Structure formats: C-alpha cells, structure tokens
Amino acid sequence: MAAHLKVIRAGPGTTIQDSGRFHWQRFGVTPSGPMDWAAFRTVNQVLGNAQDAGTIEISIGGFEAETEVPLDLAFGGGGFLWTRDGKALSSAMRITLRPGERLAGKPGSRGAWAYLSVKGGFDTPIEMGSRSTHLRSGIGGRMIQAGDNLPVFPQSGAAGRDARVEAPWLDRDARPIRMLLGPQDDYFTADAHTLLFSEAFTLMASADRMAYRLNGPKIEHALGFNIVSDGIALGAIQIGGDGQPLVLMADHQPTGGYPKIGSVIKADIGRLAQMRPGETCRFALCSMAEARAALFTLEDKIAAVTTRAAAAGFSSEILRTLNLIDGVVDTRPDPLDQ
Amino acid sequence: MSEDIAPRFLPAGESALVVEYGRAIDPTIHDHVLALDAAIAAAPINGIIETVPTYRSLMIHFDPRATTPEALIEMLGGLDVTPQRDAGKARRWRIPVCYDPALAEDLAEVSSALHLSRERIAALHADALYRVYMYGFAPGFTFLGGLPDELAISRRATPRPPAPEGALLIAGGQALITTFAMPTGWYVIGQTPVRMFDSARAQAFFADVGDAVRFERIDLATFESLRRDAAAGALIAHEEV
Structure with missing residues (x-):
C-alpha cells in the first residue's frame, strides 16, 4: 500500500509546491513554486530529494499531520514552532514520524511560510509539468484540507534518527532587501529613487502568494503609470497609480501593465516572503554581480547543508547547551545525509 | 518585410532579460518580438528556460547559473530577427x-x-x-x-x-x-x-x-x-x- 501523510489540520493557503511550473507563461500561466525557495530547497536537500520534489508549503494558519507507516520527513522555514505529540522540536529538523505520533507546526514570533517535505517527495498529480498549486486558476489542485491523505513516494526504510538542520540562512535577518534596477527605472523621478532607498516600507494586510503590497512614501512616476504590458519576473517591484510598491511574488501573472522600477534579488526574495503584514523593510540597491554572487553563495550553502543528531525528548536549545558544556553531542555531519 | 528596429536590452532581475522593440501597440513592433521568439525557438540558446512574448517586448527567463545577461545579449545579437510574416507559422x-x-x-x-x-x-x-x-x-x-x-x-x-x-x-x-x-x-x-x-x-x-x-x-x-x-x-x- 502506498504511504500517505494524513492531514489533521491545515491553515488556509496551505498548498503543495514544487520548484514551479515553467514553459507556460507565454499562455498566461503563473509559474507558482515556493514563496521562500531557500527554505523549500533546504528541507528537500536534507532528505536527499530532487530540487523539484513536491513539498507542503504551510501558511501562517499552521498544520498538523499523522502517518500510518514510519515516514522520514523534514520541516523548516519561517521560524515556525514544531511539536511531536506536544513536545517541542527545533524549527528546522529531519525526523522519522511514527504511527500514532502527531506532528504540528504553528507560527512563532516571526515568519509567514514553513515547508514540510517527505523523503522522495509527495506524489500528488502533475498538471502542466508541475505539482505546484495555483489557487486562482485551479491549476495543480486546491488547498490542502483536514482529512486529506497526501500520497508519498515509497521510502526505503526509515532512518530513525532525529536531526537538527543547521541552516542559519533560515534565521531572522533584518538587513535591507537588496534589489536591482529595471526594466522601467527610467519611468521614475530622481526623488522617487532616493525615497525608495532611504525610507522604510510597511507590508500591507493584502499580502498573498501573488503580490506583497507595501506602504511608504509616494514613489512618483516621471512618465505616467500606464505602460503597454510587458513581461513580469519573480520579485518585480511594480509601482501602480497610488505610487506604492507592489512586489510580484511566486504566483505573479506573467505580464502586466505598470512600470517596474526594479526587482528584489533571488537571494533576498524569501526574506521578503517571510514578512508579516505590519512589519517594515528597507531596500538597498545592488549590482548584477552582487546579486549573482549572493544567489550562488546561498545555493551553495543549501547544497552543503548539514544536520546534527538530536536525542529524543530534548529541544535543540538544550542540546546546544549540552554541546557547549561537555561536547556530548555529535556535531559531525550525519553520514546518512547527502 | 518590415523595417528593422534595434532592440533595447533591459534587466529584470538576475534571471530575466527584457528585449524591447518599442513602447506602443503596433504590428511592426510585434513582428519583431515574434521574429526574435521564433529565432530563439529555432536555435536554442544555452541557459534560456522560457520566453514570453508581449505586445512590444520579449521577456527571456534564464538560469543565471548557465548564462549571464551580457552573454545572452551577445548571443541574441547574432540572431537573424528580420520579421518575415509570410514565412511565419501564424495560423488563422x-x-x-x-x-x-x-x-x-x-x-x-x-x-x-x-x-x-x-x-x-x-x-x-x-x-x-x-x-x-x-x-x-x-x-x-x-x-x-x-x-x-x-x-x-x-x-x-x-x-x-x-x-x-x-x-x-x-x-x-x-x-x-x-x-x-x-x-x-x-x-x-x-x-x-x-x-x-x-x-x-x-x-x-x-x-x-x-x-x-x-x-x-x-x-x-x-x-x-x-x-x-x-x-x-x-x-x-x-x-x-
């Protein structure tokens, strides 16, 4: 019998995402994919999964699940608080969930999206080349709901050891969000450019997988705010008629008719995605060379992510303390990890 | 055959490039967009993931690990993008x-x-x-x-x-x-x-x-x-x- 993860509770907006739906944007199809690709990729990397494995993206509404067979899985991202049968776990771990145990994740003091993957990935249906769910069009299915049994690819024997994921890039990071200029940076006044990089912007309540609307000083257009539609890439910072930035996120439409002053760099888009409404950020200008270097550095760190064995019943904080005191805990990378 | 228009190459982050032939809704501009799109489809360029034609420009999504905007612009400059509507594959x-x-x-x-x-x-x-x-x-x-x-x-x-x-x-x-x-x-x-x-x-x-x-x-x-x-x-x- 194929294994499943049984969903006990899922907050609204919790979906299956893989690395995204490509090659259909020319027909108006949204690429989707994870809001925080670094967190998504990290949980799959520690399981030895392919970079496009079907993964649960958990919204701020939280998530609970059980299993009927032992399942190797990993979770992390957004500083969520995780428990197994009510006992605290670390915010990013690889564990074996056993029948009768209940895994629960809920938001902590920060963050908006967490990722839960199983070894091998979730075997949900592929539509137009991807398992990613796009809720607005219905492509790739619907939201995950209580009672769903999510099919899992067959696993070859559970590892049986809990391990903490050593991924400091998932920690809170309040540095400015870096961006590149273009394609319509020349549509804006010099003052608009100055304000964009000198003032703070607050995330509005309407933030969703499609776009994050920010509120700050008015960014003035020099050439009007209607342009003949052109392409939109992930992270594009569009300035509409109200002079406020709208950052196009994973579920962005492929084309649009507002000027885009710049783009959030890929290395920082996950940090923006993890903001909550009411939180503020600043933007910093960077060069193409810096953007590429930041992306490659982050990708390389994720590819080399390690885990640290954790004893059952202890929180990671306790383990870290023990380790500092007497070196009881094995800090070497787990040889089972790839 | 339409008059050739020199494109502008505009960055759209580190993973996308806009090749813009104009700022208006115009069949000649669109012909150039289609010609470039067809040329890329006919002779795939390393690193390009997908292209998105719009009224006036072609957005090229690419893998930044495989190529750079500079390299793409150089490759694109070597393509023949003279619009040829008659030879095109446009259907009715x-x-x-x-x-x-x-x-x-x-x-x-x-x-x-x-x-x-x-x-x-x-x-x-x-x-x-x-x-x-x-x-x-x-x-x-x-x-x-x-x-x-x-x-x-x-x-x-x-x-x-x-x-x-x-x-x-x-x-x-x-x-x-x-x-x-x-x-x-x-x-x-x-x-x-x-x-x-x-x-x-x-x-x-x-x-x-x-x-x-x-x-x-x-x-x-x-x-x-x-x-x-x-x-x-x-x-x-x-x-x-």
Whole structure:
C-alpha cells in the first residue's frame, strides 16, 4: 500500500509546491513554486530529494499531520514552532514520524511560510509539468484540507534518527532587501529613487502568494503609470497609480501593465516572503554581480547543508547547551545525509 | 518585410532579460518580438528556460547559473530577427461568437457611449481581423489587436461585476477573450462558447501568440449547443487553411 501523510489540520493557503511550473507563461500561466525557495530547497536537500520534489508549503494558519507507516520527513522555514505529540522540536529538523505520533507546526514570533517535505517527495498529480498549486486558476489542485491523505513516494526504510538542520540562512535577518534596477527605472523621478532607498516600507494586510503590497512614501512616476504590458519576473517591484510598491511574488501573472522600477534579488526574495503584514523593510540597491554572487553563495550553502543528531525528548536549545558544556553531542555531519 | 528596429536590452532581475522593440501597440513592433521568439525557438540558446512574448517586448527567463545577461545579449545579437510574416507559422482561427443581449450585458452602455447601434457594434467587432498579441493576467486570457477604431472606448473608472468565462471584452482600443470570471473595467459585448484554455483538453491552448483570429456570428441556440460541446472537451474553434 502506498504511504500517505494524513492531514489533521491545515491553515488556509496551505498548498503543495514544487520548484514551479515553467514553459507556460507565454499562455498566461503563473509559474507558482515556493514563496521562500531557500527554505523549500533546504528541507528537500536534507532528505536527499530532487530540487523539484513536491513539498507542503504551510501558511501562517499552521498544520498538523499523522502517518500510518514510519515516514522520514523534514520541516523548516519561517521560524515556525514544531511539536511531536506536544513536545517541542527545533524549527528546522529531519525526523522519522511514527504511527500514532502527531506532528504540528504553528507560527512563532516571526515568519509567514514553513515547508514540510517527505523523503522522495509527495506524489500528488502533475498538471502542466508541475505539482505546484495555483489557487486562482485551479491549476495543480486546491488547498490542502483536514482529512486529506497526501500520497508519498515509497521510502526505503526509515532512518530513525532525529536531526537538527543547521541552516542559519533560515534565521531572522533584518538587513535591507537588496534589489536591482529595471526594466522601467527610467519611468521614475530622481526623488522617487532616493525615497525608495532611504525610507522604510510597511507590508500591507493584502499580502498573498501573488503580490506583497507595501506602504511608504509616494514613489512618483516621471512618465505616467500606464505602460503597454510587458513581461513580469519573480520579485518585480511594480509601482501602480497610488505610487506604492507592489512586489510580484511566486504566483505573479506573467505580464502586466505598470512600470517596474526594479526587482528584489533571488537571494533576498524569501526574506521578503517571510514578512508579516505590519512589519517594515528597507531596500538597498545592488549590482548584477552582487546579486549573482549572493544567489550562488546561498545555493551553495543549501547544497552543503548539514544536520546534527538530536536525542529524543530534548529541544535543540538544550542540546546546544549540552554541546557547549561537555561536547556530548555529535556535531559531525550525519553520514546518512547527502 | 518590415523595417528593422534595434532592440533595447533591459534587466529584470538576475534571471530575466527584457528585449524591447518599442513602447506602443503596433504590428511592426510585434513582428519583431515574434521574429526574435521564433529565432530563439529555432536555435536554442544555452541557459534560456522560457520566453514570453508581449505586445512590444520579449521577456527571456534564464538560469543565471548557465548564462549571464551580457552573454545572452551577445548571443541574441547574432540572431537573424528580420520579421518575415509570410514565412511565419501564424495560423488563422475562426471563433464562434454570440452578441445576444443575454450574453452582452454592456452592449447598450457601449452603444450610447459610442453613438453606434448595437447591431453596428456587433458587426464591427465580428468582421475585424485580429492578431493574438499576448496572453496575460490569467491562463488563456487572450489579448487581441485589430479592433476597429470606431470601437475605441476608455476603460471604466471602477470595475464592473465579474465578466463570465468566454466573455468578449473591449476597452482602450483592444479586444480580449476571458477564461475565468473576474471583475473588470472592460465592457462585455458578447461571449464565445470556445474555451481558450482547457487543461483537460489534449491541447490546453490552441492559438499561439501571433496567430490570426476571425469571429463567426452564431445565435443563442447555437451558442448553448456549442457550449455543451466545449464542456465535453471539443475545441469548437476551427483552423482556416
């Protein structure tokens, strides 16, 4: 019998995402994919999964699940608080969930999206080349709901050891969000450019997988705010008629008719995605060379992510303390990890 | 053959490049976009993931690990992108449309705004030859160029309630076919039973950007009948040869 993860509770907006739906944007199809690709990729990397494995993206509404067979899985991202049968776990771990145990994740003091993957990935249906769910069009299915049994690819024997994921890039990071200029940076006044990089912007309540609307000083257009539609890439910072930035996120439409002053760099888009409404950020200008270097550095760190064995019943904080005191805990990378 | 236009290369983050041939809605500009798109499809360039043609530019999504914007611009400069519409693969589609009052909620409003009879509006809209300029907003939302000047009407200041799937919309000198119900500032002047997008169909999308579209008027009874066929998976639209 194929294994499943049984969903006990899922907050609204919790979906299956893989690395995204490509090659259909020319027909108006949204690429989707994870809001925080670094967190998504990290949980799959520690399981030895392919970079496009079907993964649960958990919204701020939280998530609970059980299993009927032992399942190797990993979770992390957004500083969520995780428990197994009510006992605290670390915010990013690889564990074996056993029948009768209940895994629960809920938001902590920060963050908006967490990722839960199983070894091998979730075997949900592929539509137009991807398992990613796009809720607005219905492509790739619907939201995950209580009672769903999510099919899992067959696993070859559970590892049986809990391990903490050593991924400091998932920690809170309040540095400015870096961006590149273009394609319509020349549509804006010099003052608009100055304000964009000198003032703070607050995330509005309407933030969703499609776009994050920010509120700050008015960014003035020099050439009007209607342009003949052109392409939109992930992270594009569009300035509409109200002079406020709208950052196009994973579920962005492929084309649009507002000027885009710049783009959030890929290395920082996950940090923006993890903001909550009411939180503020600043933007910093960077060069193409810096953007590429930041992306490659982050990708390389994720590819080399390690885990640290954790004893059952202890929180990671306790383990870290023990380790500092007497070196009881094995800090070497787990040889089972790839 | 059209006059050659030198493109502008504009960055759109570290994973996308815009090749812009102009800032207007214009067949010559669009011809260049299509020519570049075709040239890339014919001779794939390392690192390009997908291309998205729009009215006036081609967005190139690429893998930054495999290439750089500079390298792409150099490669693209070596392509022959002289527009050659005759040699192109543009197809012609005939799409049934119905202007029955039951399906054309805003026809009366457009009629009074433009001082044209409802029949005149339907005739002008139905008899024009269109080109698919772009898909956008949502899967299968088809942006058409070629709307007669007499039907130029500004967008509403505030959106109207959701227009149904298959609605024929006009505004800002453009025509549009919808695939999902959505609130819109455009005017609904008719409806087609054709599904421009149906993921259950063998061909989820049938019309490529650059294809030509003609409308064919049908009555309400035919519309209802064809809509049932479309729901059962039939394409309904016909390719002209």
